[in-house]
Amino acid sequence: MVHGTVQVLGPVTVTVPTGTSLVVAGTNGSGKSTLLALVAGTLLPRTGSVETLGRPAHETRVTARERLSVLTGGFGAYRELTVRDHFRLMSAGWRLGAQAGTSDDAVVGDLLDRTELASVGDQLPHELSSGESQMLSLVSACFRPSDLLLVDEPEQRLDARWRAQAVELLRDARTSGRTLVVATHDPTFREALADVELVLEPRAR
Numbered sequence: 001m002v003h004g005t006v007q008v009l010g011p012v013t014v015t016v017p018t019g020t021s022l023v024v025a026g027t028n029g030s031g032k033s034t035l036l037a038l039v040a041g042t043l044l045p046r047t048g049s050v051e052t053l054g055r056p057a058h059e060t061r062v063t064a065r066e067r068l069s070v071l072t073g074g075f076g077a078y079r080e081l082t083v084r085d086h087f088r089l090m091s092a093g094w095r096l097g098a099q100a101g102t103s104d105d106a107v108v109g110d111l112l113d114r115t116e117l118a119s120v121g122d123q124l125p126h127e128l129s130s131g132e133s134q135m136l137s138l139v140s141a142c143f144r145p146s147d148l149l150l151v152d153e154p155e156q157r158l159d160a161r162w163r164a165q166a167v168e169l170l171r172d173a174r175t176s177g178r179t180l181v182v183a184t185h186d187p188t189f190r191e192a193l194a195d196v197e198l199v200l201e202p203r204a205r
């Protein structure tokens with residue numbers, strides 16, 4: 001992959017069986033985010049092609065996008081909606097209550113409790129700490145239905161307690177059948193999640 005005139009990522013071939021997780025590791029600037037962006041289809045390769053879930057990665061059809069949950073960079077939170085409202089919206093939009101044979105309110109309550117976000121459930125995005133904000137993003141990415149979950153550095157801004165929570169969220173996502181691609185610098189995430197591991201080396205310039 002070339003950014004401008006600089007090659008930042010050489011040829012990569014990796015197979016991730018359905019329902020397992022790939023951990024992408026490597027030093028700063030080794031190309032982890034670039035690889036995730038290629039798989040997500042938000043970046044096009046200069047040469048070659050990327051297929052995600054059997055379709056061209058840049059596919060924009062809704063059916064393809066519905067199968068992919070991506071958390072890379074910022075999360076587009078609604079500034080006028082509380083944490084609880086975000087979960088309500090997610091549950092209603094993805095019909096999580098109906099799928100679980102319960103109500104959306106019950107799903108929302110469960111999500112808030114399980115992720116220890118209940119204490120900030122009535123706060124708006126700008127009223128959250130950076131760690132709380134990161135957890136909101138992670139929960140939103142992990143709980144919406146998807147076949148493939150792409151997450152860039154889930155450990156960002158989280159303390160040890162919430163890092164452990166984040167590992168559990170991702171493990172649960174994998175247990176529920178999702179395939180995971182996780183870029184991380186954190187050995188805890190590597191140990192807990194690496195069914196397959198890819199360590200990128202920075203390209204010489």
Ligand SMILES: Nc1ncnc2c1ncn2[C@@H]1O[C@H](COP(=O)(O)OP(=O)(O)OP(=O)(O)O)[C@@H](O)[C@H]1O
Pocket residue numbers: 003004008026027028029030031032033034035
């Ligand atoms: N839009 C861009 N234009 C030019 N160079 C870029 C661009 N985006 C990334 N790069 C370069 O590509 C290389 C890989 O960046 P990338 O963000 O993929 O690395 P990373 O492994 O995710 O790094 P980190 O661990 O610091 O997040 C870096 O050297 C970076 O400077």
